[in-house]
Amino acid sequence: MATENKKALVYSILEFLQKSCEDGTISKDDTEGIEVAMQCIGEAFGVDASDEKQKELYSTKPATLLSIFDVYLRTKKNTQSAATSSKSESNVSEEDKKAAEEKKVLGNRKVAERNYPEAIKLYTEAITLNGSNAVYYANRAAAYSQQGDHEKAVNDAKKAVEIDPKYSKAYSRMGHAYFCLNKFDEAVKAYEKGLELEPGNATIQQSLATAKAKLGSDSESNTPTAERSGSDSASSSSAGGFPNLGGAGGMPDLGSLLNNPALMNMAQQMMSSGALDGLMNNPNIARMAQQMMGGGGAPNLQEMMNNPELKKLARDAMSGLSPKPDDDKK
Template sequence: MFAVVGASACADPDLDSTLTAMSNKQRLVLSIIDFLNQSIQDGTVKQDDKESLEVAIQCIGEAFGVDPTDQAQVDRLSIKPASLLSIFDVFMKTKDKLGSSPAAGASAPAASSSGPSAADKAAAEKHKATGNAHMSAKKYDDAIKAYSQAIALDPTNAVYYSNRAAAYSSKGEHSSAVLDAEKAIEVDPSFVKAYHRLGHAHYSLGDFKEAAAAFRRGLEIDPSNASLKTGLQNAEARIMLRNMGMGGGAGGAGGAGGAGGMPDLASLMSNPMMMQMAQQMMQNGGLERLMQNPALANMMNRMQSGGGMPSMSELMSDPALRDM
């Protein structure tokens, strides 16, 4: 019996290693499929080549047992918030910094032990200034290139990563912005602006909990920062709406449905959070201003005439009520 148990124990590491290797290969394949699908969607691939590429995607998936329509498998294999392109970008920047030859690689530790030279820092600042100018002109790809050159010269400056995160977010590549903002925080945990970049990127990706967490971390360092406070309030509001079945892509699932899949007013006001908000409005005079709104008065008259309770979407269609 001991011999059998011993043999099984010896076999397990090899099996685990094989499964891990296969899982990593499938992660890579899924990342490739995501990249190719994104290239089709954003117009990188010509329309004439779209059908051929779709066939190739199907063949690649079948060869490695990866099905991008299987959400359970996607959740297990996904590398998000990173992407294949962002990982490759980091690799290329590192490669350019260290140099491709063995001699350059061997000399890198000695050069980096004392940090970037004064000349490197000065040159990096010039690249940053160039990047800032490109940002002002909304030339985001050029800005990213300039900030990357600054990082290659001085990877110890958190500002360069933060600025590149802003450039990525400006062109909608929020996953890459997350990576750069996290790197900026790693380089300088006290750099407050990086927390705002990180929170904004997560918020734009719809990950409101991570966004709120980033804003809170920043406020621990700078409790009076107005931008972080506003970001936290917005993120927490979206979390509340999502928990109530409204907004953030939740679409009112699981709640009583008003027009447009949103909960009706009666079910909404039974929510404890909404009751708390109503109490706050009573305290700060917001309820009195709300009741003076002509649109609300018309709705109340309609209800008294037997017209029924207005839906949440009907309330939100009025700009004044929506602002309230």
Template sequence: MSEKQQRLVYSIIEFLNQSIQDGTVKADDQESLEVAIQCIGEAFGVDPSNAEQVEKLSVKPATLQSIFDVFIKTRNKVASGSQASASASPSTGPTAEDKARAEKQKQTGNAQMSSKDYDAAIESYSKAIALDPTNPVYYSNRAAAHSSKGDHLSAVGDAEKAISVDPKFVKAYHRLGHAQYSLSDFKAAASAFERGLKLEPTNASMKSGLQNAKARISDDSKEASFPSTRSSPAGPAAGAGAGLAGMAGMAGMADMFRSMGGGGGGTPDLASMMNNPQIMAMAQQLAANGGLEALAQNPAVANMMNRMQSGGEMPSMGELMSDPSLADIVRGLGGMGGGMGGGQ
């Protein structure tokens, strides 16, 4: 038996004897406790009546009770400090490995978006979010995938989540505005575009989106005051026209042309043309006068615009020129562009 153990047993026996003397233990229980003290002492070889042993094993002036009180106070203090530190410290967040894996999932999702496998893209972006929920890009990309398959309500949720993760992530406001516009909530769309423009005042897509949303708000107000007698188009062509309107019309077409740039072999430099204020003014005036209505009812054109606005690949010049409606516009704009020059 070690001296350390005997010292602990002696302190326990001392505590029990003190409890008998100060009346802590009821008189009816004292005899039983005295028997227990004797058994404990014999089991550990501790005899409280042995003066030599008492001198060796005593911890006075400390007692078992005082030592225990110090332990309790220290433990509580340490626990309180740990809780305060935990609440003050930020969460660890995703590891570098998690972020790398999330990026791979995002790249997979982008490839699936290009091949129009939107459900698979949504799944890939969801995996990226699970690995790194602190990156607003993953929510924004998933919003684009939802919009591409027509689930604009889910797109709104993801765009708003991206904004909550990073309120300065401008692209999320465009995603939100586009989704709200497609849901015909033009006031909410305008609000989203305006919030985005506060962060990036020169963003052309955001400006065009805001302009179109405000125009629709104005149109709705006019229709409420003066109901239109013109019948609405029906069938797939009408759905395509509504979809094209939801893609911010001429604004989306301008973005599409800017992204493509000019072509060779006499093809007009569309990027330069769409940056020409006179041509843009003429095109917007044409849209305001209803001149784009027939074009808007072209399903092929609507599909191209929907793909572009939802984050998919841009249409090639060959694809544009293969459609008679767009080919006429491209040629006409080329004639108006005059000597602006071709692409590089």
């Protein structure tokens, strides 16, 4: 004899089949066969879906058999995901951890060489070997930002803080990527979280101040958001990594440059590090300036910024200002 629980289950099955016939889930050609099957199932378990008394006893409404099954599937999926995650963290062999660390070191070298695609490849291999190390994701985020893939950098930084919520450098990388995407509100929040974890970090303090200044200047502007975002993107960097100096005839808008907190911040860092002195004393720069000014007019700054040799010299001088990969071991 069927138990009450089994009868309740059979009642839900009959309700599901009846609903499927009515809403078109089951074709009209198959409806007759399903109705015969429902009658046989009901008789076998002593259940009559049309009986009001049984409806009161066995119906699960407002829940349905399908909604109950959906809950079960979601619970099962979450349980399996948690088990897989735990396994990936606890079952990494010492050999794989060592190999992953070697991949990270090689990736750091490629970043120093500015070979960012190869660095990303090596960090990815490290993550494959040991996906529970936040440093690998944060380093890959830095490499993504260096080559302009800031959305990917944000995703990797988020993964890093998911693994290690107290990893301040991951929040710093996230803030940098958001800033480059002109998402200044998100950048401020990320920097604030990083500073909360590491209050004495001067780099994060300065980055936070720059992001707040940019956020403030944007909020005071009456320029539409879409137009402002496009303008910021154009002025923040060019294909060669320089600020876009293009005004009419290749001349810069000096007022905009001097009011740009990010550019002023970069200039202050260059002067304090002595990098600017190195550039100004470089004979190659002096030679190029003389050649460009030979006609007696002012130099074409856009042309100077597009000069490959000058680009390389500037990148070398500013290399200390870019996000560096982390050598911390977790």
